[in-house]
Amino acid sequence: MVGPTGIGKSQVAFELALRLGGEIVVADSRQVYQRLDIATNKPSPEQRAAVRYHMIDFVDPASIFNVADYVAGARQAIEDIHSRGRLPIVEGGTMLYVDALTQGFSLTGVPPDPALRAELAKLDLAALQMRLLELDPDPGVDMQNPVRVIRAIEILRAAGAPLRRLRTRTPPPWESLLIGLQADLAVIDRRLDERSHGQVARGLVAETKAALDSGVPPSAPVLTGIGYAEAVAHLRGELTLAELPLAMARSNRQYARRQLRWWRRDPRVTWFGIEPDPLPGILSHVGGAR
RNA sequence: GGCCACGUAGCCAAGUGGCAAGGCAGAGGUCUGCAAAACCUCCAUCCCCAGUUCGAUUCUGGGCGUGGCCU
Numbered sequence: 386m387v388g389p390t391g392i393g394k395s396q397v398a399f400e401l402a403l404r405l406g407g408e409i410v411v412a413d414s415r416q417v418y419q420r421l422d423i424a425t426n427k428p429s430p431e432q433r434a435a436v437r438y439h440m441i442d443f444v445d446p447a448s449i450f451n452v453a454d455y456v457a458g459a460r461q462a463i464e465d466i467h468s469r470g471r472l473p474i475v476e477g478g479t480m481l482y483v484d485a486l487t488q489g490f491s492l493t494g495v496p497p498d499p500a501l502r503a504e505l506a507k508l509d510l511a512a513l514q515m516r517l518l519e520l521d522p523d524p525g526v527d528m529q530n531p532v533r534v535i536r537a538i539e540i541l542r543a544a545g546a547p548l549r550r551l552r553t554r555t556p557p558p559w560e561s562l563l564i565g566l567q568a569d570l571a572v573i574d575r576r577l578d579e580r581s582h583g584q585v586a587r588g589l590v591a592e593t594k595a596a597l598d599s600g601v602p603p604s605a606p607v608l609t610g611i612g613y614a615e616a617v618a619h620l621r622g623e624l625t626l627a628e629l630p631l632a633m634a635r636s637n638r639q640y641a642r643r644q645l646r647w648w649r650r651d652p653r654v655t656w657f658g659i660e661p662d663p664l665p666g667i668l669s670h671v672g673g674a675r
Numbered sequence: 676g677g678c679c680a681c682g683u684a685g686c687c688a689a690g691u692g693g694c695a696a697g698g699c700a701g702a703g704g705u706c707u708g709c710a711a712a713a714c715c716u717c718c719a720u721c722c723c724c725a726g727u728u729c730g731a732u733u734c735u736g737g738g739c740g741u742g743g744c745c746u
Binding site for chain 2: 390424482485491492532535536614637640642643647
């Protein structure tokens with residue numbers, strides 16, 4: 386189950402799990418972290434009591450969790466769900482996680498090296514490019530993109546060249562059905578606006594402050610996520626409380642569009658509109674395929 | 676009413692007598708894989724009128740508008 390943020394994917398996945406005897410494997414790079422619940426849009430306690438969820442709420446928010454960690458955990462969860470005769474339903478927003486999982490990307494699993502990153506962060510792009518090309522003359526990464534160049538250097542230092550040999554795909558031992566949820570942009574935008582205001586009203590700022598107070602660095606991936614990044618800016622005095630939900634909604638709109646662009650190029654996806662209720666259509670689609 | 680300043684894209688904002696930086700927002704796109712990140716592409720004839728000039732967004736005059744000060 387894929388699609389843009391704010392469209393109600395998790396609710397549909399929940400209903401689907403209830404009807405089909407399924408369990409949900411969330412594919413979301415921020416929901417994995419513990420304690421930050423509000424802006425990560427984790428399922429409600431009621432939902433979690435009714436359906437079993439995997440890959441949420443289990444990583445120390447001060448640490449860094451990446452795709453390789455995700456795929457390893459999600460594959461295990463899916464195997465586990467299968468072994469109990471239940472249906473795994475992957476639901477999520479993080480495009481790379483879904484693709485890495487369903488297409489079986491070979492991921493190096495090279496863990497982040499904070500010291501190296503700090504050192505490389507001081508270099509300009511040209512210097513970074515030189516460092517990378519010294520390690521691998523044909524790395525196959527976007528040389529204009531410092532984040533990718535740094536990561537490539539990090540991987541090469543740990544795993545050795547050439548980088549390209551580390552990038553293969555081995556499909557998982559199961560089939561997947563990609564269901565996309567969509568709606569008019571105006572509808573999505575309105576929902577995101579409402580959701581952002583709601584999150585602030587439910588204590589987003591306090592939740593963010595609690596995380597910071599407990600030692601989660603502002604640079605931690607969770608706190609750079611939509612909602613938290615803006616809440617941190619607000620706590621620093623860079624955004625007023627009135628501006629906060631507006632800034633959040635804007636970030637969400639940008640993200641939703643990026644998600645839409647990502648998935649619309651993927652021919653595997655079968656799309657369903659959110660109104661009227663897409664559940665009957667999805668159920669028959671899924672039923673027909675099983 | 677007088678004086679001063681300003682008037683550049685949806686917003687912020689440089690700038691020059693010779694075909695208008697940048698940032699944000701917006702649109703499109705990338706993705707061999709840190710991804711709610713990062714990167715790439717696109718996006719204006721400079722308030723109006725007249726004048727000076729080979730040529731004005733840039734100079735001069737007038738108008739309109741905005742802000743400030745004064746009475």
